[in-house]
Structures are given as structure tokens and as C-alpha cells.
Amino acid sequence: MxxxxxxxxxxxxxxxxxxxxxxxxxxxxxxxxxxxxxxxxxxxxxxxxxxxxxxxxxxxxxxxxxxxxxxxxxxxAEPGDLSDGEHIHGxxxxxxxxxxxxxxxxxxxxxxxxxxxxxxEIGLYDKAAAKDKGAATLAVDVRGFSFGWNFRYEDLDGAKLTGEDAPDASPELVLPKGQVVRFNVLSCSGKEHLGRLEEQVRRELETEGKDNEFAEIEPGICEKEWDSTTAEDQAAAEETATKVFEARRAKADGDDLSKEQKELLESLPAYHGDQQHIDVNHAFWVPEARLKIDAIAGLRTYVQWQPTRTTRPDDNYQVVCAELCGSGHNGMRSDMCVIEQDAFDWWLGLSEEERQDATCANLRVFNCFEGTDDFDELLENVAQITKEDPEAGCREAQEALA
Ligand SMILES: [Cu+2]
Structure with missing residues (x-):
């Protein structure tokens, strides 16, 4: 033994x-x-x-x-031994x-x-419990659609942080180093928007030259929520979105719908052919941050994490979709980058035109020049460097600017 x-x-x-x-x-x-x-x-x-x-x-x-x-x-077994083994039980x-x-x-x-x-998840669902343990200080509305991402920056009460002339949303995820960021994630249909525009164009074409009161179509719920600027607007849109999600789920489950639910579903904008305003589910993931969360149509989900360092030219990190969502799934990637807080504040205030150059590809090179605070001039220089040498690392960029 x-x-x-x-x-x-x-x-x-x-x-x-x-x-x-x-x-x-x-x-x-x-x-x-x-x-x-x-x-x-x-x-x-x-x-x-x-x-x-x-x-x-x-x-x-x-x-x-x-x-x-x-x-x-x-x-x-010995060669030639074809007998059964010993039976053991109990x-x-x-x-x-x-x-x-x-x-x-x-x-x-x-x-x-x-x-x-x-x-x-400290403070993610319960702000009071967070105290000084590191709850979120910045909110980013993440919208996944087939096939891409949009990011909008808010304070924790839902007020937009971007300046007057700044674009509402960014197709790239730019984050400030050190802030705990709460991501409010939703699959918010790109098709909802496209479907409405297509329908509008179609109606206008059909009645060319004639007045058509039906040409103006109500924005879908997802768009309404996106467009709402005050906290009350947003809460109302979110409440409706939750009710629509529940009504759709009840319908899909074959449950009896209440009168309110029936009316709600009937009031939604409908388009020709399939239900184009419903997007599929996606999942929001930055592999380097480890955490990921599903992006569900009509249901907001949350995840939070704190970027602890800035990204350098070699750190080509991306937001990827982690849920097989259709033919464009593999292309559902957005650049992401982390910059210093003061550079982030400057970036938020950039106008639509100025932001064209302030992409992650350039902002990563930006991070090679910590301590500089004339960001406008730095951006101009960096954009020039990356135009000439798209692969430029910190050393090349520093030499070019020396
Ligand atoms: Cu996907």
C-alpha cells in the first residue's frame, strides 16, 4: 500500500x-x-x-x-488477456x-x-456604499450599434461635459488617467436612426412636390434618449426604454400584454419590411481593462474601471465587441486611448473640426510629451509627425520636435 x-x-x-x-x-x-x-x-x-x-x-x-x-x-492487461476487469461498486x-x-x-x-x-463594483449600484473607496467620478454613455460604437461624456448626473461646439459623441474612446469611469452601456440602434431617415426619404419621394405631413417621423426611443440633455429628459426616456424592453420581452415570451404595454408597442415607429429599429445585442470590452459587459437593446447595463496609466504610441488598444452580432462583428472596433486629465479637459472642449486631428492615433503620441500644456500647438505638431510617419514612436516624435 x-x-x-x-x-x-x-x-x-x-x-x-x-x-x-x-x-x-x-x-x-x-x-x-x-x-x-x-x-x-x-x-x-x-x-x-x-x-x-x-x-x-x-x-x-x-x-x-x-x-x-x-x-x-x-x-x-497481459498480452492475450481478453477477460473483463474486476467489477467494483459501493x-x-x-x-x-x-x-x-x-x-x-x-x-x-x-x-x-x-x-x-x-x-x-464599488458604488456602481449604490453610491452611498462607495464613500472614499473609489467610486466613479466620470460617466461615459456607450452606444453599440451594428456595427460600431459611440461614446458620450457626462457627469454622474447625466449632464453633458462637452463644450458648445464640440461634437455630441466620439467614435473613439478617450479617457482621462486616474478617474474611475462608469460606463452606461446600451445597444442603441444605428438602424433605428437609419431606418427613420430612409423611411422619411421614401415618403418624401413618393409625394414629391406635394405637402406630406407624414414625412416627419418621430425619432425612436433610443434616439430620444441620446438627444435628451437634461437629467429629467433622460430619466423619462430611460423609463420608457425600460417599459418597451419589458413589453417586448413579455410579447416574445407569449405573455398577456397589459393595455398600457399594447399601446406602447403600437406607438413605436414602424418601418417597411423587418423591424429595422431593433438592434441586436453587443458586448463592450477593452481587453486591456479586463472587464466587459453586454450591450443590450433597450436595457442599460453598467461597468466601471479606472485607467491607471496613459497609452503610448505602441499601445494600440481598442474597444471590441465581444458578442457575435452579425456580418460586421469582426470590424466592430474603435480605437481607445488614455491621456492626462488636463489634456482630457482640453479635448472635451474641442470643436468638431478641431477634433478631426485629435484622434487616438495622435493622442497616444501626445503622451510622449508630458508636462507640455499648450495642447493646441502640440496637436498641430503631432498631427504633422504622424502624417509623415504613421508608425512614429515616442523617440521619433521627440526627435522631430526637438
Ligand atoms: Cu459584435
Whole structure:
């Protein structure tokens, strides 16, 4: 008996060493890590959890492999032996072990995951609970549509932060370093908008030259919410959006609709052909920040994280869609970048025209010149540098401006 355990332990240790060397060593051959760069405060704990789970998995793998190898080596049949193996059943002690041990492992994993996720969601749903532990200080409205993203910047009460002449929304995600950002995520149909415009054009064409009171079509709910500027407007639009979502879900489930729900669904703008104003679900994800959240049509979801460093020219990070959403899914990517707070404040106030050059491709090079505060001039110079050398890194840019 003693010898058996000794051999089992030997197989266990050997398998553990080989599989651990493979797991941690293979990426070194490729010159990197299994994980992308880390950009957020929240990502650190997630990575630790990931590696913790990896180690638990390696140990379980080595245990199973040890038994398999032991069985193969010591219980293999002699050549020509075609008889059945011994039938064994009813080992109470063994059954207790294989129920209790996995239960403990799963419970430990669940508790560790809960602690990490709970800590990452400080104040996300309960501002009062956040206190000084690092709740969000900036809100970004994230709208996913087929196929792209829009980002709008707000304070936590929903008031827009962009200046008078600034565009409402940005197709790229620009974030200030150090602020905890709460992302309000929604799949807000691009088709809703396109569908309305198409319908409007069609109606105008049909009645060319004649007055057509029907040519003006009400914006859809998603657009209304987007366009609302006061907190009350937004709350009202959001409330309606929630009711529409519930009514649609009830309809899809085959439940009886209330009178209010029926009226609501009938009042929605309808277009020719399919229900073009309904977009599909997407998922908002910046791999370097680790956290992701679904973007659901009609239902707002939230995620928050704090970018802890600025992005450099080599940090070509992107917002990607993590939910297979259709033919354009692979192209549903937007550039993202993190800049210093004062540069961010300046960026928010830029007019539509000025923002043309203030893209992430240039803002990343911007970050090579920390301490400069004449951002207008810097942008002009940087735009010139990247025009001549789109691949310019910090060194090239610094040399060009020296
Ligand atoms: Cu997608």
C-alpha cells in the first residue's frame, strides 16, 4: 500500500512539473504573456484570480493524470488477456471524497470570484456604499450599434461635459488617467436612426412636390434618449426604454400584454419590411481593462474601471465587441486611448473640426510629451509627425520636435 502511494505521488509531482512548465513557459517562447497588457486598476485583481484558478486547475489536472498513469502502468492487461476487469461498486468513503472535495473547490472559487467582482463594483449600484473607496467620478454613455460604437461624456448626473461646439459623441474612446469611469452601456440602434431617415426619404419621394405631413417621423426611443440633455429628459426616456424592453420581452415570451404595454408597442415607429429599429445585442470590452459587459437593446447595463496609466504610441488598444452580432462583428472596433486629465479637459472642449486631428492615433503620441500644456500647438505638431510617419514612436516624435 505504501509503495502505491509513493508511486502515485511521484506521477503527480512529475505531471505537475511538466504541465506547469508548459503553462508558464510556452508564452516565453513567443516572447510574451498569455494576457494582454494591463490598463486598469480593476484588472490587477482579475489577473490574480485568473492565475489562482490556473494553479488550482493545474493541481487537479496533475491529480487526475497521476491516477490515469498509475492505472495504465500497473493494471494493464497481459498480452492475450481478453477477460473483463474486476467489477467494483459501493465504496462509501470514496464517494464522500469525490463529492466533498469538488464542492469545496467550487465554493472557494465562487467566493474568491465574488470578492474580486464585488470590489470592482464599488458604488456602481449604490453610491452611498462607495464613500472614499473609489467610486466613479466620470460617466461615459456607450452606444453599440451594428456595427460600431459611440461614446458620450457626462457627469454622474447625466449632464453633458462637452463644450458648445464640440461634437455630441466620439467614435473613439478617450479617457482621462486616474478617474474611475462608469460606463452606461446600451445597444442603441444605428438602424433605428437609419431606418427613420430612409423611411422619411421614401415618403418624401413618393409625394414629391406635394405637402406630406407624414414625412416627419418621430425619432425612436433610443434616439430620444441620446438627444435628451437634461437629467429629467433622460430619466423619462430611460423609463420608457425600460417599459418597451419589458413589453417586448413579455410579447416574445407569449405573455398577456397589459393595455398600457399594447399601446406602447403600437406607438413605436414602424418601418417597411423587418423591424429595422431593433438592434441586436453587443458586448463592450477593452481587453486591456479586463472587464466587459453586454450591450443590450433597450436595457442599460453598467461597468466601471479606472485607467491607471496613459497609452503610448505602441499601445494600440481598442474597444471590441465581444458578442457575435452579425456580418460586421469582426470590424466592430474603435480605437481607445488614455491621456492626462488636463489634456482630457482640453479635448472635451474641442470643436468638431478641431477634433478631426485629435484622434487616438495622435493622442497616444501626445503622451510622449508630458508636462507640455499648450495642447493646441502640440496637436498641430503631432498631427504633422504622424502624417509623415504613421508608425512614429515616442523617440521619433521627440526627435522631430526637438
Ligand atoms: Cu459584435
Amino acid at each position: 505504501k509503495g502505491q502511494w509513493g508511486k502515485l505521488v511521484g506521477y503527480f509531482v512529475a505531471t505537475l512539473i511538466i504541465s506547469a512548465a508548459g503553462t508558464f513557459g510556452l508564452p516565453l517562447l513567443g516572447g510574451g504573456s498569455w494576457l494582454p497588457d494591463l490598463l486598469s486598476r480593476e484588472g490587477g485583481a482579475i489577473d490574480e484570480l485568473f492565475w489562482g484558478l490556473t494553479i488550482i486547475s493545474l493541481i487537479i489536472f496533475a491529480m487526475v493524470a497521476a491516477f490515469v498513469i498509475y492505472a495504465m502502468v500497473h493494471f494493464r 465504496n462509501a468513503r470514496l464517494e464522500v471524497v469525490w463529492i466533498v472535495v469538488p464542492t469545496i473547490i467550487v465554493a472557494v472559487i465562487a467566493i474568491l470570484s465574488y470578492i474580486v467582482l464585488e470590489d470592482n
